[in-house]
Amino acid sequence: METIFCNNPNDVKITVPSRVSRKENLKTTIVNVNGVEIGNSEVIIIGGPCAIESMEQLYETAWAVKASGAKILRGGAFKPRSSPYSFQGLGKEGLRLLRQIRRKSDLAVVTEVMDTRQVELVAEHADMLQIGSRNMQNYPLLKEVGLSGKPVLLKRGMMSTIEEFLHSAEYILNEGNDQVVLCERGIRTFETSTRNTLDLSAIPMLKHLSHLPVFVDPSHGTGLRWMVPMMAKAAVAAGADGLIMEVHYKPETALCDGDQSLDPDEFDILMNDLRIVAEAVGRKIL
Numbered sequence: 001m002e003t004i005f006c007n008n009p010n011d012v013k014i015t016v017p018s019r020v021s022r023k024e025n026l027k028t029t030i031v032n033v034n035g036v037e038i039g040n041s042e043v044i045i046i047g048g049p050c051a052i053e054s055m056e057q058l059y060e061t062a063w064a065v066k067a068s069g070a071k072i073l074r075g076g077a078f079k080p081r082s083s084p085y086s087f088q089g090l091g092k093e094g095l096r097l098l099r100q101i102r103r104k105s106d107l108a109v110v111t112e113v114m115d116t117r118q119v120e121l122v123a124e125h126a127d128m129l130q131i132g133s134r135n136m137q138n139y140p141l142l143k144e145v146g147l148s149g150k151p152v153l154l155k156r157g158m159m160s161t162i163e164e165f166l167h168s169a170e171y172i173l174n175e176g177n178d179q180v181v182l183c184e185r186g187i188r189t190f191e192t193s194t195r196n197t198l199d200l201s202a203i204p205m206l207k208h209l210s211h212l213p214v215f216v217d218p219s220h221g222t223g224l225r226w227m228v229p230m231m232a233k234a235a236v237a238a239g240a241d242g243l244i245m246e247v248h249y250k251p252e253t254a255l256c257d258g259d260q261s262l263d264p265d266e267f268d269i270l271m272n273d274l275r276i277v278a279e280a281v282g283r284k285i286l
């Protein structure tokens with residue numbers, strides 16, 4: 001069942017499926033990631049490396065992001081790489097490292113699942129499942145993460161409209177799982193100076209159309225380390241419920257996405273700036 005969202009003459013008339021639709025519901029759905037509540041007044045920050053590379057790398061990075069105030073650790077074990085010859089992630093070994101650091105650091109963890117056959121395994125190791133941009137329209141995978149009952153971080157397809165994005169989320173909710181966070185991560189446009197064009201207007205639009213919390217990924221959204229802080233602050237100012245950012249203890253040695261990864265000092269400075277922005281828009285970062 002679907003509803004056409006057109007209760008205001010100025011609204012763009014797009015189709016919003018019923019389960020994700022905000023309708024008259026003024027409250028944002030709270031997504032609970034092992035006790036971390038996304039969708040409340042607190043802006044939740046996820047930090048960590050693009051890919052899990054080693055115990056040392058994950059350990060050092062996890063402690064750094066935790067000390068600066070991140071509530072959730074990110075790190076890919078199964079990586080969707082454009083080239084089959086690039087580092088593909090540590091796979092099961094990466095999940096094992098993630099689980100260990102989770103226990104030691106007491107941080108909740110999110111990691112990507114790319115394949116229906118791995119949902120069960122990844123769900124055993126993570127508090128939140130990430131569906132990457134390239135898989136936003138992998139419908140069997142969406143159904144499977146829906147069935148897992150785990151919170152899901154659904155990233156916007158790099159060539160997907162808001163309407164398609166919301167329909168993908170609906171697949172997950174249809175399986176009885178409303179623990180979905182929508183993540184804007186940049187779309188492909190004619191612009192080549194940035195890795196993607198970070199669509200910050202998606203934040204108010206998604207929040208207008210849907211009750212699901214909205215995150216922004218300024219790392220993949222720009223591809224440029226120096227630009228990440230500006231876009232992160234802009235995202236919080238525009239109403240994002242949280243941010244996911246790539247942080248690496250030694251970005252220059254990263255096996256994946258080092259150019260867009262903040263080092264621990266840069267991340268710490270940004271967190272302090274974000275606290276000020278959050279407060280200015282009636283939110284907080286603890």
Ligand code: PEP
Binds near residue numbers: 050076217
């Ligand atoms: C990631 O977060 O590691 C990632 C691959 O992001 P995206 O799917 O948005 O490209």
Ligand code: MN
Binds near residue numbers: 051
């Ligand atoms: Mn990455």
